[in-house]
Amino acid sequence: MNVQLFIPCFVDQLFPETGFNMVKVLEKLGCNVSYNPQQTCCGQPAFNAGYWDECRSVATKFVKDFRAYEYVVAPSGSCIGFIRNYYGKLFDNSAVHNEVKLLRKHMYEFTEFLTDVLHVTDTGATLNGVGTYHDACGALRECGIRQGPRELLSKVRGLELREMNDCEVCCGFGGTFAVKFEPISIGMGEQKVLNAIDSGADYLISTDLSCLMHLDGYIRKHGHSIKTMHIADVLASGL
Known part of the structure; x- marks a missing residue:
């Protein structure tokens, strides 16, 4: 193909x-x-x-x-x-x-x-730890993607997948929204990160790096240990 x-x-x-x-x-x-x-x-x-x-x-x-x-x-x-x-x-x-x-x-x-298209749910990846998945607005609302990423992550060896509270709520980035409405954007990002931490996750995973960049900025500023990972990086781990 x-x-x-x-x-x-x-x-x-x-x-x-x-x-x-x-x-x-x-x-x-x-x-x-x-x-x-x-x-x-x-x-x-x-x-x-x-x-x-x-x-x-x-x-x-x-x-x-x-x-x-x-x-x-x-x-x-x-x-x-x-x-x-x-x-x-x-x-x-x-x-x-x-x-x-x-x-x-x-x-x-x-x-x-x-x-x-490929009808694949197991890429053979290995990543030890606990992960939680953030439903990025573009993937969820514009493309209707919800279950697929979770199925792929559930097959990653060594990874325990846990749902966080409000996993489908926007992270607050929204492109220019983060610039025009900075305090609101930061507050939404903070809630997303805290929900991920409360789930016990080591990794905060999503399909979109725009969301992850926004969340990682908050994580780094406040010294949290949780790491952000794009799902492609997860699915390639250990290959």
Whole structure:
């Protein structure tokens, strides 16, 4: 199976090891993985800030950078959710409308691709400790991803998975929300971290590095021992 990688801005600039770990898992499962180094942002930040024309320019390049007839997989429910749910509005009645429609059908968040396309729930990973899963808004609300990541984590050898209180509540990041409403954002992040700690978890795990970056900032500032991990890093552990 041919798989194209879409590496979002957060991963490319700040957490490249997550991208490499995603490749490790996909290749272990028999996928032929390709990466177009010309790819850039999907346009979500500009769209959310109200700059639709600028977003459309970036998104047009995105459509050209990916072959719509192959699977495109990304370690981000937020970016995948944006492309699936809002590219139609950006390109309605445009020359690339049909290409966009086809591309949206082939876009998958990493764990979703594993469980729904490859039908895999056990990657052979090993990670000793206790983990708790945070439902990122993009994955849960934009893509409908909930059970798949939990099934994958339940098969990780040595990992005990525990649910924390309010696991589906937003962590408070929300992109520009964290800048415009800093006190609220910090308060929401604090509650998420404390709920994770109360579960007894060693690892706070999610599908989206934007959430994890926000939460890790609070954790580091307050000296908590809990660690944040992207689920791709978990599923590649010990391989």
